[in-house]
Amino acid sequence: MTDIRITEVPKEAGFGDYFALLKPRVMSLVVFTALVGLLVAPATVHPMIALTGILFIALGAGASGALNMWWDADIDRVMKRTRNRPVPAGVVQPGEALGLGLALSGIAVVMLGLATNLFAAGLLAFTIFFYAVVYSMWLKRTTPQNIVIGGAAGAFPPMIGWAVATGGVSLESLFMFALIFMWTPPHFWSLALFMKSDYSDAGVPMLTVTHGRRVTRGHVLAYALLLAPLAVAGAFTGIGGPLYLVVALALNGWLLRGAVRIWRRDEAEAEADRYRVEKGFFRFSLYYLFLHFGAILAEAALKPYGLGGW
Amino acid sequence: MTIRAEHEMHRRRLGRNVGLGVTLAAFILVVFGLTVAKVSQLGERGAFAHAPPGVVAR
Structure with a gap:
């Protein structure tokens, strides 16, 4: 007699699950504020360069979101609000989230530098570092002032948009x-x-x-x-x-x-x-x-x- | 005999592959558009900055 064993097929991630790692709702706020920063700056930017700039600022924000989901998978699993995120739900492996976050961070910073200027790219790199390392890895679990200081990460996008147009700060x-x-x-x-x-x-x-x-x-x-x-x-x-x-x-x-x-x-x-x-x-x-x-x-x-x- | 039954897993893989393909195609378009924008911004001097003096004039 032959035994048939039905084992559960591991959940396989779809494209949308990887996209969810980028925190699309947060990205939409980043896109809007960065776009305002870029459009109100006293300098004209070629529309294609502006579009590329905004795209890679958004991608950088998404990459930092993926790194945050990789690091915070343990606490996301406990909280009702976050337990259905792709990593705690077991759909995406933590290593995949880390790899995606690092790869997209690199692509976003390099492409922003090539498309616009090094100052804007440096500011984006610092924002990703600030959100993933300073906020997620350090402040979030150690101090009740976590969101006060960590809030800086969300505040940088209009500055980056402005820097895309002017190459500086004002x-x-x-x-x-x-x-x-x-x-x-x-x-x-x-x-x-x-x-x-x-x-x-x-x-x-x-x-x-x-x-x-x-x-x-x-x-x-x-x-x-x-x-x-x-x-x-x-x-x-x-x-x-x-x-x-x-x-x-x-x-x-x-x-x-x-x-x-x-x-x-x-x-x-x-x-x-x-x-x-x-x-x-x-x-x-x-x-x-x-x-x-x-x-x-x-x-x-x-x-x-x-x-x-x- | 070939196995024809399609599992939900196959649909997800197809979706993932199509999504990645579209993303890569979009990336190529962005880089191409960016290149056109950058080159069009260069003046004649900038565009021929690599050429020896006098080449453009001839």
Whole structure:
């Protein structure tokens, strides 16, 4: 008699699984902010060179996402929000994620250097290093200030876009960096407030885990108080103008109102309405950043008609 | 006799191969487009910078 043994065929990754390693949603934010940085810079770039620049900035961001998924596979497996990512789900092997991340990092940096300039390529290389090594490997598991310092990685793309066009740094590109840098902590801490046990289960020292929710609520308010004047002051830089000022005043008024509401609430209140205010603040913070950069872009688009800027 | 049954694994492999093919084709197009853009940006002097003096004039 012949025994037939049916063994489970190992899961085989499709193209989409490898693409998911690049964190497409994060990439979309990178593409948008880098594009704004490039378009508002006071220099004209050939459309093909601009397209190539944005493409390889996005690829570099995706590569750092793949390296992050390789390194964080153990904690991604524990957290509900991330357990279906390709590596913890067992669809893509960790070594494949590492290989893809390293290869794409190299391609992105070299191609950006060849297409645009060495300064932009160097800035992209530093961004990948900062996200993969400084944030993922070092800060994320050691300090509750992880997202404060790590937020710099997400803040570099508009600076790189600006560098693609001008080959350097300016007050305006530093402002765009600062805007994302200061926006990151309240954005992520509002998420941590309603993700409940995810971070503590994974042993990630988010502020909610190490210092409690009361302190986190205070930090959301403190960073909102620092962010609001900075965002409004951007209206008076070379990339700001009356339209940006109106948008920034409205959005920052809303931001402060949301942050004060979060600060005033206690856990019992938040539990009672299932973190409605915190979830609303998190959603709003996404529009907040998008609309600020949209207003910066609108100012640049209006300039040829004598309407943008002061 | 050939085995004709198609497993889901084969579909995934096909998808992966097609995806990689399209990506490589797109990469070639980008490099080609970039080359055209870079060359078109060079002035006559830049384009013939490698040639000995006088060659362009003749």
